[in-house]
Amino acid sequence: MSAENASNSQHYIAVQQADFDVAHEYAELRKDNRSDGAVVFFTGLVREMNQGSQVSGLTLEHYPGMTEKALQQIVADACSRWPVNRVRLIHRVGTLAISDQIVFVGVSSSHREAAFDACYYIMDYLKNRAPFWKKEVTSDGERWVEALDKDKQALDKWK
Template identity: 60%
Template sequence: MIKVQTQDFNIAEEYALLSDNNQTDGAVVFFVGLVRDFNQNSQIKSLTLEHYPAMTDKVLTRLEQQAKTRWPVNRVAIVHRVGELNLSEQIVFVGVTSPHRDAAFEAAQFIMDQLKTRAPFWKKEQTMQGEHWVDAKDSDEQAAKAWNNS
C-alpha cells in the first residue's frame, strides 16, 4: 500500500491495515518521521515537500517490491506527505509485516534508507534566515549504498 498525500495520516489506522486479519505474521514494525526544528545548522520554521507523482509512485512501488524480494515480508505500507508541514507534523510512515522481527526491522530500515535518497521528493526548509532547498545528506547516501553491499 503506497500513498502520497497532503493530509495527515493516522498511525492507528495504518497499523490496523498491516495487522488486521493477518494470522501469518508475528512482527509488525513501523517508523514515523516528523518535522523537526533544527537541520544542518539552521532553525527550521516549516518544511515544504514537492514531488513528481508518476515518478514517485514508480520508485515507491519498486522499493516495496525490492523489500518483498529480499526479505520474507508480506505487507508493506508507505505513506508520504507533501505540501507545507509545520514543526512536529508527521511526514512519513513506513510499516512492514513479516513472520519474524529481524526481517521486518531490516526491510523497514531498507525502505527508509532508500526512500531518503531514491524517491523524487524535494524538500524546502523555511528558516529564520529565509528558505532553501535541502540537498541529500552524505550520511543518507552512505546508508542507502550500504544495502548494495549486504
C-alpha cells in the same frame, strides 16, 4: 494528492497532502493477519532544527506518477530481499509545520529481523531514490535541502 496500491494487494503506497493516523496504519498491517509475528513501523516528523538552522516549516514537492512508481520499486525490492507480507508506505507532500508527520513506513513479516531490515531498507532508499524535494523555511530564509553524505552512505550497507 494521489494514492496508489502497489501490484500486491497486501501493500499500500500513497503520496498525499492529508495527515495519516498511525494507529489506523498499524491496525491495517494487523487486520486479518494471523501469519505474521512482527510489525515494525517508522514515522518521520518535521523537526525544528536541521543542519544547524532553526526551521519553522517545510514544503515537500514531488513529481506525480514518477514518485509513486519509485516508491513501488523500492517496496518491491525490499520484498524480494526479505519475507515481507505487508507494507504500508505513506509520504506527505505540501506545506508542513513543526512536529507534523511526514512519512509512515510499516512492514509485517513472520519474523522481527526481516520486518526491521525491510523497514530500514525502505526508509534508506526512500531518502535517496524517491523524487521528493524539500524546501525548509529557516531563520536565514528558504532553502532547498540537499541529500546528506550520511544518507548516501547508508545505502552501502544494503549492497
